[in-house]
Amino acid sequence: MSSEVIEFFNVVFRFAHVIAAIMWIGDSLLFVWMEQNLIKDEKDPKSLGRMNMLHGGGVFYLQKRVLDPLNLPKPLHVFKWQSYTTWLTGFTLLVSTFYTRSGTLLLDPSKTDLVGWQASVISFVSLVLFWVIYDQVWQSPLKKYPVVAVGVLVAVFLLYANWINGFFNGRFVYLQLGVMLATTMTANVFLRIIPNQKKFMKELAEGKPHNLEYGRQAKLRSMMNHYVTFPVIFLMLSSHAPVTYGDDHNLLIMCIIIFGLVVIKWMMNLYHSFSEWVYVAIATFVLCTFGVVGVKSLPAPITEGPPMSAMAESGQKVFNNKGCMACHQPVDSSIAPSLHGLYMTERELATGEMILADEAYIEESILYSNKKVAKGYAPAMPGFAGVLSDEEVAELTEYIKFLAQN
Ligand code: HEC
Numbered sequence: 001m002s003s004e005v006i007e008f009f010n011v012v013f014r015f016a017h018v019i020a021a022i023m024w025i026g027d028s029l030l031f032v033w034m035e036q037n038l039i040k041d042e043k044d045p046k047s048l049g050r051m052n053m054l055h056g057g058g059v060f061y062l063q064k065r066v067l068d069p070l071n072l073p074k075p076l077h078v079f080k081w082q083s084y085t086t087w088l089t090g091f092t093l094l095v096s097t098f099y100t101r102s103g104t105l106l107l108d109p110s111k112t113d114l115v116g117w118q119a120s121v122i123s124f125v126s127l128v129l130f131w132v133i134y135d136q137v138w139q140s141p142l143k144k145y146p147v148v149a150v151g152v153l154v155a156v157f158l159l160y161a162n163w164i165n166g167f168f169n170g171r172f173v174y175l176q177l178g179v180m181l182a183t184t185m186t187a188n189v190f191l192r193i194i195p196n197q198k199k200f201m202k203e204l205a206e207g208k209p210h211n212l213e214y215g216r217q218a219k220l221r222s223m224m225n226h227y228v229t230f231p232v233i234f235l236m237l238s239s240h241a242p243v244t245y246g247d248d249h250n251l252l253i254m255c256i257i258i259f260g261l262v263v264i265k266w267m268m269n270l271y272h273s274f275s276e277w278v279y280v281a282i283a284t285f286v287l288c289t290f291g292v293v294g295v296k297s298l299p300a301p302i303t304e305g306p307p308m309s310a311m312a313e314s315g316q317k318v319f320n321n322k323g324c325m326a327c328h329q330p331v332d333s334s335i336a337p338s339l340h341g342l343y344m345t346e347r348e349l350a351t352g353e354m355i356l357a358d359e360a361y362i363e364e365s366i367l368y369s370n371k372k373v374a375k376g377y378a379p380a381m382p383g384f385a386g387v388l389s390d391e392e393v394a395e396l397t398e399y400i401k402f403l404a405q406n
Contacts (some may be wrong), residue, residue, distance in 0.1 A: 024082035112167035177237025246329025260288030315399025343404035
């Protein structure tokens with residue numbers, strides 16, 4: 001198959017993946033919302049709560065009930081394929097896009113000597129192992145102390161993140177963590193939630209009463225899934241945000257963002273019972289945003305090399321202030337090439353032509369970026385002619401030259 005055909009299949013799978021994920025997450029958000037807003041029904045002992053919803057020109061009357069074995073409803077809708085389809089299409093993409101090019105897309109050659117297939121094996125085995133650990137924790141006596149159980153899992157997650165950060169590139173570190181959490185979510189549905197539902201439905205069919213304990217266990221897993229949804233969406237979309245994964249303190253930034261997203265989701269769930277929810281959510285957003293900005297202004301870890309000249313230092317300021325760093329990160333991303341080590345190397349252009357990345361090339365790239373487009377990238381860089389002064393361009397060039405020595 002030609003690479004263009006494969007690329008087209010990737011587009012199709014990505015589209016299916018996004019649609020399935022929207023349906024799945026949408027279900028999760030809606031069901032938890034309904035759960036939280038049910039009104040207790042004192043008069044009817046079989047009722048677990050009810051509500052009315054106005055939509056589509058009518059009122060949906062919804063009631064959550066204890067089932068009567070003699071009167072099982074038909075048809076009964078079960079929600080699982082949204083989750084399975086999301087995982088199957090996502091895993092296909094992981095293999096077809098990443099594992100087939102694992103040397104370049106998974107690893108960071110400046111950090112490791114591992115080779116591509118080893119990286120793919122580590123990535124895949126981790127998905128399985130993390131699920132096993134997660135599941136064991138929730139089956140162990142720790143499940144009686146959910147705060148401790150969550151604490152243990154967060155610690156495992158962070159230690160693992162720190163470990164893979166030592167050989168995967170920043171972009172794949174985030175993606176791997178997102179895939180790992182999402183795999184746990186689907187495994188929860190496939191191996192715990194749906195089997196539990198089947199068990200009590202089977203008992204009901206045998207005429208036994210509705211065992212609510214199975215439901216309680218399934219609900220705990222569903223709630224876990226629910227709180228992980230926002231962080232997973234962030235991690236999955238993070239390849240569009242090199243400003244997060246490309247930072248020297250990428251893990252710290254990720255922790256702040258995930259913490260913020262979980263607290264915000266929690267507040268959204270409390271909106272009926274806690275009148276200040278919106279203020280806490282906004283305060284969390286503001287604090288976390290400042291947190292990320294604060295981390296981004298931390299100095300980079302000291303690397304050996306010649307000190308920066310005053311002119312290169314001014315160039316660094318222009319680089320940060322004019323938004324270059326939004327696209328250009330210390331490592332190549334899908335958005336833009338890294339400028340570290342560019343100066344005086346041979347550059348292949350989209351036309352196939354080879355060119356030496358000297359001062360003239362760098363200056364032209366900044367001013368009229370689309371005149372010569374680097375191979376493998378879209379002509380996405382705005383031209384800076386008329387935006388930057390001659391002095392600023394010279395300073396930027398000096399800074400980019402400095403980056404080549406570090
Ligand atoms: C919107 C994203 C974006 C922004 C902002 C941006 N660039 Fe780029 N830049 C790119 C992309 C994509 C390429 C590769 C395609 C090309 O050569 O035009 C590139 C290429 C370059 C190159 C040539 C690199 C090579 O490997 O050949 C240089 C030098 C450069 N940019 C410098 C800068 C500077 C300096 C700034 C800030 C003043 C800046 N860029 C802002 C996206 C961006």
